Each structure stands twice: as C-alpha cells, then as structure tokens.
Amino acid sequence: MQSSRYPSILLENAVNEFSRLPGIGRKTALRLALFMLKQDKEDVAQFSDTIKVLRNDIRYCNICYNISDFEVCEICSNPKRDTSLVCVVESIRDVMAIENTQQYFGIYHVLGGVISPMDGIGPDDLAIKPLIDRVENGEVKELIFALSATMEGDTTNFYVYRKISEYDIKVTTLARGVAVGDELEYADEVTLGRSLINRQPFENTL
Amino acid sequence: MQSSRYPSILLENAVNEFSRLPGIGRKTALRLALFMLKQDKEDVAQFSDTIKVLRNDIRYCNICYNISDFEVCEICSNPKRDTSLVCVVESIRDVMAIENTQQYFGIYHVLGGVISPMDGIGPDDLAIKPLIDRVENGEVKELIFALSATMEGDTTNFYVYRKISEYDIKVTTLARGVAVGDELEYADEVTLGRSLINRQPFENTL
DSSP states (O other), X not given: OOGGGSSOHHHHHHHHHHXXXXXXXXXXXXXXXXXXXXXXXXXXXXXXXXXXXXHXXXXXOXXXXXXXXXXXXXXXXXXXXXXXEEEEESSHHHHHHHHHHTOOOEEEEEOXXXXXXXXXBOGGGTTHHHHHHHHHTTOOSEEEEOOOSSHHHHHHHHHHHHHTTTSOOXXXXXXXXXXXXXXXXXXXXXXXXXXXXXXXXXXXXX | OOGGXXXXXXXXXXXXXXXXXXXXXXXXXXXXXXXXXXXXHXXXXXXXXXXXXXXXXXXXXXXXXXXXXXXSOTTTTOTTSEEEEEEEESSHHHHHHHHHHTOOOEEEEEOSSOOBGGGTBOGGGTTHHHHHHHHHTTOOSEEEEOOOSSHHHHHHXXXXXXXXXXXXXXXXXXXXXXXXXXXXXGSOXXXXXXXXXXXXXXXXXX
C-alpha cells in the first residue's frame, strides 16, 4: 500500500510512527491509528503523555541497573535479599521472568544486552564495568550467568569470566537441560546431550 | 503476570496504556514499552505528539465523511470523479481498499459502521441521515452498497434502501462470487450458489 493513498497526512504520520514499533507492520499500524481516532481525546492524550513520561522520567537502579522509580531498586534495597549472590542477565524482562519463579533470593546485574560485534555492540556499550566494580568491592560471593544460550551470550559470559578470574568468587551458570513437561524426542540433541552429562541424583528431584 | 511485579510504576502505566490497543496483550505491551526506553527522547516525543495531533486535529470531509485534511476530501473535490455515483462503505479502510483497485471513479459515503443492535449501534450513530440528504439533493444517480456481507451489513443496506425508496435512483450492490484465484471446491456453498445465479456472459470476462 503506497503512502500516497492515505486520505490525510495526519493519518499517514501516525501510521508511520506506529509502524516503527517492533512487530507492527503498516496494516496493523493503520488499524491502531484508526482505533485512536475512535477514542476520547482525553484517553489519547493520556496514552501519549504516559509514553513520553516513561521515556523522560525513567530511572535505573544505581546498583543493578534494573529499571526503578528510586535510586536503588526494590530488589537491591530488600533486606531479605542475599546481596552476595548476583545473577547476571541481559534485560529487565529476564529479571521479571526470574522473579516470577519465586525461586531466587539473591540480587541482579542487568547488562543491557550481550556482546555482539555483528550489531556493533561491544563490552563498553554494556554495564560490564560496573559489574566488575561490584566484584572488586568484595560484595559478591557468587555470580550466576543467566544470559541467552547463544553464541553472543556465551561470548559475553566468557568475556566477563576472564575479567573477574583474578577474584576469588564462585561463578555458575544456569542449568541447561530438557524443559519440564517436554517430551524427549522433541528435545534438540545438544540440549539432550548436556542434560545427560549433567545428570542429577534422582533424590534431588523428589 | 501480576502488575505488582513491574519494577517501576512508570513502566506499569506504559504497559497498561499499550495493552489497551486492539490485538496487543500485556507481553507485547511490555515489549513495546521497553522498546520505547531504548529510543532517543526526541523520537519518543515525536511518536507521542503525532498520535495526539492525529486525534485532536483530524477532520472529516463535509460531503462523504472520509478522513481529510481539508473541508472537502481529495476524492470529492477531484473534477475527474463522477459525483453522481456514490459507493456506501463502513469505514475509511474500505475506501482505501476500493481506491487501491483503481477500478472505481465515483465518490464515496462513509457510514462509520453498520447498524448493530447487539453493540448498541443504531441508525442515528451512523452517517445515514447525511447520505439520505445527499440523495434528496438530487446529486446521486446510483448508490452502490459495499458493506460487509454480514447480517449487520444486510440490515444496514435494507434500512438505507427503504429510506431512499421514494427517490428515483439506481441502487446496486457489490457482486458476490468465487474470488479470483480461488478453487471451486473451497468456496462456501452460499457464495458458489450466488455466483451461479448471477453468472455473467463469458464475453464480459475477456
């Protein structure tokens, strides 16, 4: 659909903006723009202002770089959390996913991505230096790598691992294996192989 | 995912706003909000302002009720268009779809929906009165119904048809039939039956 076919430049502009969002094509963008036209002016103003405020006023935790409304996030400032246990993740979505398990009582470090030369992302574009500072300060006893199981994730793990090798801390990584509820025949062979090598005492699963 | 799990109230507000959009669930809304956080402040401000301006400054054509940047839209004001031929559609998306065929040289009338008692939409909620006024003014020679082939669309067709029955104009409706490129065995029987009854001289298709 050519842009010249839109009956109004205002509509065309809105479609252009919506279609810059990830996963939103021009047809969906048009649907969203027309939806906006059917809403009350106050509702649209609130939508618009909320997005702008999010971007302008958002703050990040001084310790773990998670999104936060305060200088130190609720997780880092929670006295019940074990601050010597630090889980290294890519994004705040990973923090939310791990929090949802209700199985983790340490704190986090959000890198903001992984090293990816193809995308022009080097170590200096991520919060790696602050992580090393945290280790250097002696507050960390164990670092858990919880990055994506991709080449970029592994590269980032290895980069950080080398940087902190001089410090006497434990470094672990998430267990890889067949997912709970999965059937064996559908597991890929690398995962299946790794779950065989790292097999667990059966009593641990009871 | 409970709302209390969001690390920031600003983020939660943005997720709430995004998830009010049609077809956008809370997971996608979170993805969109985090995407916004990675954009430049200027880009987010432009996104936000464009949507607000769309809603506040949009205008509708005085004649056909299509979206327009002017009092009379580009289609209605085009001297090459046959203003005695009026195609009645539900929404501006239908106008765009018909324009894209490049087969139509009349003008339009955008009702803004169809009569749907279940959704509380009656004739007075639609631009039916202005359509009847157009017919009454004697400017229309043929009205083409191009509403959805649903019960609501048919009801609306019939309602308008009765209202204009006293005027001496031609009233037509879009041909229903097997879609171009479709295989016969997959066509539903109502469509196939209708396309048999309304069969065309073969010479017309050459």
